[in-house]
Amino acid sequence: MATVCSYLPTILCKFPSISDGSIRVVRKFIDDGFKSFVRAWGDVIDTVMQPLQWFLNTLEGIFTGSPWPIILIAMVAIVYYGSRDLKIVIGTVLSMAAIGAVGLWNDTMITLAMVTVCTLISIIVGIPIGIAMARSNRTQAVVNPILDVMQTMPSFVYLIPVVMIFGIGKVPGLIAVVIYAVPPMIRLTNLGIRLVDKEVLEAADAFGSSQLQRLKNVQIPLALPTIMAGINQTIMMSLAMVVIASMIGVGGLGRNVLQAINNQFFTVGFLNGFALVAIAIIFDRTSQAYGKRLQKHSEVIHG
Template sequence: MFPERLTFSIAHWVNAWVDALVTQHGMAFRRFSDSLLWAVVQLEGLLRATPWWLVLLVVAALAWHATRRVLPALLIVGLLFLVGVMGLWDKLMQTLALMLVATAIAVVIGIPLGVLAGRSDRVRTMLLPLLDVMQTLPSFVYLIPVLMLFGLGKVPAIFATVIYAVPPLIRLTDLGIRQVDREVMEAANAFGASRWQQLFGVQLPLALPSIMAGLNQTIMMALSMVVVASMIGARGLGEEVLVGIQTLNVGKGLEAGLAIVILAVAIDRITQAYGRPERVVDP
């Protein structure tokens, strides 16, 4: 047995910090939570009100524009049509709305931080340990303070998803910026380009394949959180999986699991196609 006199706990300090945060800034968090919830509900309502055939047409157009091939576009549309046939279309739209909002927040946070890390060794050194913790810490650990700040529902699910899914986008954006050829940057500098012109005119376009790969990984990791999100009040396909687990209904859980896989495959194929290097250099 480990000696009692050598043990200590940080639980009291963490609890005191979270309690102080809730007491002092609880109303601000609540207002932010209400605004975010309004945005999610509006997007979810729009997706659920849109005719299914129109959603499939939009997906088909996106898939064809990304891949420039008819067969993959038809395959993606056919898989999504299968989700509707299984009676899970409404749940699919709920999950899609939650994932789109979480991904948008991850992009707003992840790409600027990745650019900063790619252009500054000091920022990168500070971020790497934090990203390691975010990727390895079990999601249920940071769900506790998130639930205290925002309560049950879609908002804490979004924040838990963002915390879990944003690290790949930061890392791959950083990698893409650092992999830009030094000679290209020297040429841009020789032509008198400012730092902003170098960033938006040279670095970001050349780093786009890596950034798109990071976005792809972020979306995939966000989808992997839908079941965890359902445990704290978010609805959608994850809720169906959870109900299947609770009632030992294998068929119900399998149908919802297949629907999540289909959504992941559809988004994966589209984002991967948009991130191909040969596509980026197309005029």
């Protein structure tokens, strides 16, 4: 059957492309260069990341080695402090009780440790970058495309360079999760600071505040609700990435889901998925409630 291309020159129907040989040469050059970098600096990078490994292992040991009533009481206290909502507290108790009843308590604690460390690192890295973006349009113009790539790049792609540098284990998974989860923290920190009322900033300047004092006493407190939204999104994305990171050695609920997929165990996958959803809902409701409280508090101060 004749097509339109049958009557047109080949160049109009077949997009001109670089030859396969040229692409192979460039690809080999890049891959060899990256491998050389890993061989030359791999030990140094491992040494720099050793404290991160220690911190993750310590936190995981605390979560998994402590009696479950202590962990549950601590979770309830944190949830109540953040939300001040008995419904959320009761939901937390029931969800964690259900997780423990189906034998997933230990795996849930491993996942909680991973998400906690990932969130802390994202906050430590994301807030300063977000502040720098808010203070400089040029910095924002440079960082925004990088964040776009980090958010749109398929998450599996992150695993390739991370595994090449660090191998298989918890720290590579941790780094992959942070790369995936940190963009919302950066973006919403930048947005929150930029949305601070200019009249408030002018008043701070009128009282003789330095840039550091204005940032510490005015901009960050008023931007906290938006920053909390960034923390919320970072936690959600960390939980979503945990399953994919299980492919390179991250344990916990993500590994169980991966095994369920490989072996077609519907019940196992459903139960572990339920545990991940329960944790996500607990974090989401608590952080949202805390953000709303901060919003009301800032409105009172601003008013």
